[in-house]
Amino acid sequence: MVAQSVFFYLFAAIILFSAVRVVTSNNVVHAALYLVAVLAAVAAEYVLLAAEFVAATQILVYIGAIIVLFLFGIMLTRAKLGSDQDLTHSHWALSAATALLMFGVMGYALVDQFHWTATPMPADTRLVSVAGSNSATVSDSVFTAYLVPFEVVSVLLLAAVVGAIVLARKD
Amino acid sequence: MDDLFLNQFLLLGAMLFCIGVYGVLARRNAVLVLMSIELILNAVNINLIAFGAFWGSIAGSVFALFVIAIAAAEVGVGLAIVLLIYRNRRSVALDDVAEMKG
């Protein structure tokens, strides 16, 4: 498990550093790239938790699609090359305080609720059902317990597409 | 320390969440705000997966999938709105469009 811990902290560090850069970077495209780093590291954390299918999904959808969407959005709104001082509100300190406060509260609650020693992760976190693979297990779950949300997702996506087309079209 | 603990993941999630919140509050650029929201959603997903792994339930993964799907829809619509704003105002700074909120 040592290696896992090492990797956990490594990825956590990447996540946190990149996330901070996402919200502080002076360049929108850089921010988007830091977001890629966050997402990739989060995917790695998923792998550590043996949720390989979600990890792959994270790469396919988040990195492969949503980031591209972001980059398009950025390029379509004419981001400037180089840094841009205007990206952050002047009252950022206030926001930082809020965020810190929030973290204090949450952190306290978490540590309080889930004592370190009481909540070690199971040794083998792989979730594999009869079919023998993580994806099949996910599928089984979707097609039994979560059938309705699954169909709802499709409707939701449809709505998103219709909405976005209506919005983005030149009239 | 040999083991991974649930709390590690939860705290990581919490930190990411708060960074996201900071981003949402502090950023002026609408695209950046959307990115910050992605951070928040990822924080949520970390928690979901961690709990799922902890309890030995696949539901965490499934929910994470749904969250990703919803995130996709959210970004899609969000960016469409940003583009609309941009087209009308040539700017994506959020306080320039404060009247939108009202």
Add this chain to the structure above:
Amino acid sequence: MPIPKPRLPGLVTGLTITLKELLKTLFPHRGIRRLIPAPSRGAVTVQYPHESETPAPRARGVIALKEENCTACMLCSRSCPDWCIYIEGHKTKAPPRRPGGKERTVSALDRFDIDYALCMYCGICVEVCPFDALFWSPEYEYSEPRLADLLHDMDRLTEWMETVPDFEPYEAGSDAKVRKVPR
């Protein structure tokens, strides 16, 4: 805006044409040796440094000078549109051409330079030369790393003379006379 319809024929025809060419190049042999790939024979390529194509005898590659024939009459130099022939000469006495004839005054060439960096290969000089002193040679290999070396002096121009091909006979129906290259 016509949508590209995935009708096959046009695309497939194209593919067959290129494939045919590929096979033709790769397997040029007939019969039993068909299966031996021999692109060097199948391709139309002339592999330059090793072999080179022969330009047509009339090709205007480089101008050769037959020094003996030149009388330094300056006609070529004067009609050159690029002013790229530089001639200097002086008068001297020469022995009679036919035995028993009288001594002639001829011009000896001191300098006859053609600046190939400037020449436009029009052939006017060759054409106007009344004494058959200039000839076209199809040679083309005289690139230089220095511009000044493209100015060919009399010696070099005379050397080109060796490469001047004979004039070709004419196609049927022509009443032009074939001239000869003096050698």
Add this chain to the structure above:
Amino acid sequence: MSDFLRDYLTVGIFGLTGVALVGLLLGLGSVLRPTRAQPQKYINYESGVDPVGTGWGQSNVRYYVFALLFVMFDVEAVFIFPFATRVDAYGWFGVIEMGIFIFILALGLLYAWKKKVLRWL
């Protein structure tokens, strides 16, 4: 470390290999390559004249719509893939469920088609 994680570690290592290869080549190159500044060398190439303006303008929104459709179908694929491995297990029930799912999303494509966003805007 479990085999499972090791496999993924390999994936990670391969990614790093790619990066290392790039780094290595660039490093080698930096030893070999010259640098010679010339007045116009670092100007952006624009067919031999001065670059015009800041370099870009608003590209077409059309691309955004495509990207959006892509995201939507990508999400769909995420659900189809696990399902595809288990078609046998679900039988006709699964086919119908998935059929509906695909149909609804296809509606989105159809909508885009009918709204003519699949052409030049």
Add this chain to the structure above:
Amino acid sequence: MGLVESGKMPKPLTKLLNLSRKYSIWAYQWGLACCAIEMGAAFASPRYDVMRLGVIPFPASPRQADLVVISGTVTDKIVPAIKRLYEQMPDPKYVISMGSCTNCGGPYWDSYSVTKGVDQIIPVDVYVPGCPPRPEALLEGVVLLQERIQNEDMAARWRGEQDRQEPIIVG
């Protein structure tokens, strides 16, 4: 400062490097006038096929080019573009001047709008005579250039001592 520039390269290695430059010459495709067609024939006609010699006519951008064949009439109006093109190519770079026009004005030596030779603006490595030079003449020029590359002393080149015609004024 690269090793090659400073001349600290061991001899055999230099040879190898020269060899690789010799056989990989990416030629920028840009034709100016009639000669351009003969250049095109040398590059694209299967009968001449300059690719055999390792001259690859792929790049459409000077950034990837090693060689530019200036082929055709250089007018005063195009001069800045040629200069820029040349300067935008990454070193080490070579120039072949093809045809009388490029060499020194050729048929337009007396024109009011034609530059009398490209060597007035950029250094030229090989001059190919002709109007137009036939494609094989260009190939000969390429072979000549390759010979020069083979024996090139890069360090000297960087010091600018190479036997290379820096812009001169042709009378």
Add this chain to the structure above:
Amino acid sequence: MISLSVLGVELAYWQVTSLRVLGVLVAVVLPAGAFVYLFLFKMMSFMQSRLGPMEAGPFGSMQLLAEVGKFLQKEDIVPERADRRLFFIAPYIVLASTFLLFSVMPFGPDVYFTNLDTGIFLALGLSSVSVIGILIAGWASANKYSLIGGIRAAGQLIAYELPMVLAVVGVVIQAGTLNLQGIVAAQHQGEIFGFSGIGNPFLLTQFVAFGVFLVATQAELTQTPFDMPVAESEIVTGYMTEYSGLRFLLFFIGEFATAGAFAAIAATLFLGGWALPFVSLDDNSMNFIGPLVLFAKMLMVGFLIFWARFTFPRFREDQLQAFAWKYLIPIALINILVTMILKVAF
């Protein structure tokens, strides 16, 4: 896991890992080189009835070495207005994504780098990462051609990512697994109308998917007729316009290595991968023959790709998008449905 047990030696993990790193280097560089030399130089030349590189080494075989040697010595230009950091990063992203792609490829019964359950799914995900590199390259160059090229490339890559993904679904439905080894096995063990001799390369049953996959591959690789993003007659070389020297070479390698990777995926999914008919899957000899078989099949797919490349003119941007959305994707969707129904019905 112990992919080297074939040799009968037990190796320490680090040794295995270094062998793998070597292996992936070979797996990336070899097909890339082979594709460039065989197809780009030689096949193209022969199709045009000429010879291609001949002088560097016998039949120009050393040409590629010369290219690399040359590019190593080329100056590295960063335009002054470019975003330096991103400009530097872009080739890393593109090449790393290619290396990642190879991580899931099986080459023989025991010769594989990883044997992941999510195999093909992950591969598809990883392949979409290079889009980011391309977009970044286009944007960071601060050049109009680059930007247009980058955006076009990204628009095209995502438009054709989908048909590709959807085409794969058909295969997955038939094989019942995402694991690439599993897919190879399924093809080897499959039977056609009760005849099991040559197995069932999915090419036969999934020919529609294969067609869609090939077209999509063509587009993903930005090869003609889908090379609008690098259309040199319009936008010079698209997102690569400002890249010089080694960085350009890296994109170049990336392009052809990715071609190799996609060819490998196509060969695995539709042509039976490393397996040979009539030879048992577990035969130890396949560990040595398998990679060669796969390579041969890759070359076949590569031939198709480059054949089309050298024959066709290019689509216009809108036609290209319309083609994906109006033809390929619906076809792929219908293919999925039909496959699903047939699978359940039989």
Add this chain to the structure above:
Amino acid sequence: MTLTDAQQLGYINAQAADGRVNVELETDDGMVLNMGPQHPATHGTLRLVARLDGEQVTSADVMCGYMHRGYEKLCEVRSYPQVTTLVNRIDWLGSFANEVPFILAAEQLMEVEAPPRAQWIRTLLFELSRIANVSLFIGDLALQLGAQTPAFYAFRDREFVLNQIESVTGGRFHPNFDRIGGLKDDLPKGWIAETKAAMVRLRAFCDEMEGLVYGNEIFQSRTRGVGIIPAAVAQSYGLSGANLRGSGVDWDLRRDANVGLVYDQLDWKVWTHPDGDSYSRCWVRLQEVREATTIVDQICDGLPSGAIMAKVPRIIKVPAGEAYIATENPLGQMGYYVVSKGDTGPFRVKIRSASFNNISIAPWLLRGVYVPDIITILASLYFILGDIDR
């Protein structure tokens, strides 16, 4: 030449200033795409500045002159034979065709006429240069649209024609073969048989192109309906050649105003296409290559014997007068307005070149099209820089 150098420096600086004119074009909306002067799509050095909205062109300006060599001025200081060789280089792909109208104009002023054999050979070479020119166009068109192989085929098969031209005139490109009163030389032995063999190759080439390029669905969808020129517009811009006939105007100077060539004794057809789009222009050109091969065949069969040179004085002095002769060159109508004052050289030569008119429609035509269509349209208009700028 120091003076001109100083002048040049002046121009260079001025040009740098010109480059900066671009900046004015930049507005807040849309972006300005600059193609050329170093751009593969522009056959050399045309420059095209297009203001874009997305990828749609809102306005486009064509800037030429990068290849301006001052022909008309140079003609004034050269003698007639020198002008003949100079004008070869206007449309450098169909060089021989450039000489013909000039020589005809001079002949008209001198009131001499070439012997029949010379006229036939002139017509023959005229058509050969048409083939050499337009076959390259087809390859280049495909190249512009992204197909590489057709360009190689075009170069390959064009060589057969060039060989023929070279073996009779001595120049692959610039024959300088026409003389006032006839031709420089007669055909070499065996030439006619070779030419006929070459024509067979060329016809095969046309078929190949029809399969590889014209029949290709992608090609058709790229060219059909793109860049439509109505007949009236084409006329008022003075378009000519296939550009005019592609718009359905049935006018071919070879048939309608034949001077000094033997088209009226041959059996051939003028091709037109009613659509006026890029495809029809390209299609007409392909048909013209085909037609030209049959014309060449006919001439090869019917070549009269006799002299190739009429009696003209050694030093050519053309009597005073004015003449305008236009012929149907590969690119379209090319005409020379020759004013003579009885000198050894012309007093003024106005060169009416086809591409100049053909390309002057570009700003009109490019409005509202999309970036990839710019390429299609420019390629289908088919211009040669030397023919625009002269």
Add this chain to the structure above:
Amino acid sequence: MAEDTATASAEAPEIVIDERREELRAVFVAHLGEAVLDSVIKPGDGLWIRVATDAWAEAGRVAQGKADCKYFDFLSAIDWLPSPYGRYEDSALDVPFPPPMPERSAAVPGYAGGESRFQVLASVAKTGTDLRVLLKVDVPDDDPRLATWIRSYSGAAWHERETHEMFGISFDGNADLRNLYLPSAFEGHPLRKEFPLLARVVKPWPGIIDVEPMPGEDDEPSEGEGTE
């Protein structure tokens, strides 16, 4: 066709009447009246019409509409002044630079006459036929400017630009008279006769030195007549 011209002009041009061109000329005369100053017909070949300066735009309209010459061929100008440099090679030795300009009266116009130094010349044609009209117009010496033709023929725009650049003749109504060919800072109008070709002035003519007399007939019998 060629024989036609040759015989016609060689013997008696006024006998051969070219009816089609006569008709065409009649159209112009009918609609422009007095403004048609002069005209020349070369039977079977060409029709030259010189119109008055202020009727230039109108002439364009008539040509385009009434005469049905819809096809715009070209538009250019002629500088009738003889060049002060002569024909360089004849006078290359010691021409002072710049040489004195010839007298204004030295300008001898060509067909259809003319009074000014510059004449603008335009050609329009009737598609499908060999009918073509060459319209000439005098350009005022002191203020070289004319009305534009772009209303009648869109294609005239570029030709007018070119003429403006080469001769310095302005066209009222053509807003876009930027330089077409030369850099915008180029000075002078190259096709005006006084514009020097400096290279020719600077470079000595190689044919000038040491001219040998033509060889005598007895000396070199192989000369023949010209080149073959």
